[in-house]
Amino acid sequence: MIDLGRLRALHAVARYGSVNRAAEVLGYTPSAVSQQLAKLERETRTTLIERQGRGIVLTDAAQQLAATAARILELVEDAELTLEEQRGEAIGTLRIAAFPTAARGLLPAALSRLIDEHPGLDVRVDETDPFEAVAAVNRGEVHIAVVHDWANTPLALPEGLARVKLGSDPADVLVPASHRLAGKEFVRAEDLVGERWICQIPGSICHEWLMRTMRRAGVEPDVAYSVAEYQTQLAMLARGIGIGLLPRLGRGPVPDGVVAVPLQPAPSRRIYAVWREIAARRPAIAVTLSTLKQVWPDRSTA
Amino acid sequence: MIDLGRLRALHAVARYGSVNRAAEVLGYTPSAVSQQLAKLERETRTTLIERQGRGIVLTDAAQQLAATAARILELVEDAELTLEEQRGEAIGTLRIAAFPTAARGLLPAALSRLIDEHPGLDVRVDETDPFEAVAAVNRGEVHIAVVHDWANTPLALPEGLARVKLGSDPADVLVPASHRLAGKEFVRAEDLVGERWICQIPGSICHEWLMRTMRRAGVEPDVAYSVAEYQTQLAMLARGIGIGLLPRLGRGPVPDGVVAVPLQPAPSRRIYAVWREIAARRPAIAVTLSTLKQVWPDRSTA
């Protein structure tokens, strides 16, 4: 009877289009995958792959076999999930992909609690941007993704993925203590026209929000200083050479010489946990999701 | 990921109710099956089997797992069949169970032709009575069963099994050359009242037909001589101490001193080939079925 390992290899090759990528995903060397395919060909006495240029293509028979292999592997995974569900223990490896701010501001609390309450759980974290994180969940390489979106460009999820909103992450304007806005209760976007910005690199919430909001208002923001580190940003702010924007999540208390002023309306970046719907039967995933929800720092008053 | 071998072991144990029988069917020692189950328990961290007396019982979790294992194995088998079908060659092992007369009178011709035309085919034959042969096909232990039934007690097949009629096997009355019926063109059942019978052991067509037909006519047949071997039966017949009944299938020419007289109506034992419906996609099975049909000795005139 056909070996499952061979089917996994074929399925991965069919899915990722190359022996190398399949091997990478499976955690093997390309040689191992190649040998598995060769053996599968010998055992089934069927040509499954053909070389094309530097790569390979699957024959029709292989495509078909890969399709049923997918169903078989799904059933096997389902059986494993059912067993784990029946056992009810949160156990095994759980991989989380989170964007940097969440990795810093949300995961430490969640992780320490998970490790305390579920010693059998081996949690791994990868810092990944939201787009890639969702793709990784969809491919099954990661169990949970912590991602964000903006109210005006809501996150679209592939079929089969579910999400729960953990909360919103408001961002404040950081200004030097001597700044004209330092004493205000809140500021509006239009108050910020003409300012020089100290932003973290493109992809940061500062950059994102500036571009989204200011441009919509018809103003091109002046990002004079683009820095990589939060500490650099703070040092510049303290010198009074510009202002910044920073999410509260994962931000420590602002140092002397810098003041955080809430924005009105607050930049509404929403944070979600995303997972494969069927995988939620795994207790490990269920407890992690619930822990993430519980440790969300409720700073509605902050 | 769960190993297929473990699932096969569990499935077999669930199906046959004991480690020993499962091992026998799988072609392993009980030790191997026991070890597989133990490993499956360790890997899934789930209790799957419990000892009960000398045997075992499966837990609920195991029952459920075995059920999905059945679906998985079915898919795997299906995938293999598809590959073989696509390849189109009759190849691999093919197991036939046949009742003794067919094994002697029908299979030799079929086998020699199969071996000639399909060198890749490894045909195995087991002489088995029809009831057991059908059960073996249903369990998947045998691919094709050659069986018979009587017109008044038609063969009932379990779901999923198919059959084709190969032909009818008429039986003649064998009488000594000196017998009063020796010159007749045919004889009727009522002509045979009062005769002493030389029969092969219970289960033979002679015995079966005598009991079925004579008793229906209200006559208890007198089986004076019950022998095991055809040659013995012939020797007795030649001495004129009784008469016999023998199917034409697998019977050689009758020796001097013995005459075959057709019965009217002929005992209508019908011969079928039986197979699992889904397995007919296998070229090996398809060609064997067609060969069996082709080599059926057409003796409508004999």
Add this chain to the structure above:
DNA sequence: GCCATCACTGTAGGAGCGCTAAATGATCGA
């Protein structure tokens, strides 16, 4: 047109798995 690179394949060798055989444990029937 040559060489660097990329992708897959082949080979040798070592680690680990899964099987068998034989002994052991547990239970049932006589």
Add this chain to the structure above:
DNA sequence: TCGATCATTTAGCGCTCCTACAGTGATGGC
């Protein structure tokens, strides 16, 4: 209580599968 029947445990052997490394053929930059 003894023998028979099932299942399990242990030791050990063979085989499989993986990695490391070398090799082959196609591609593309220069």
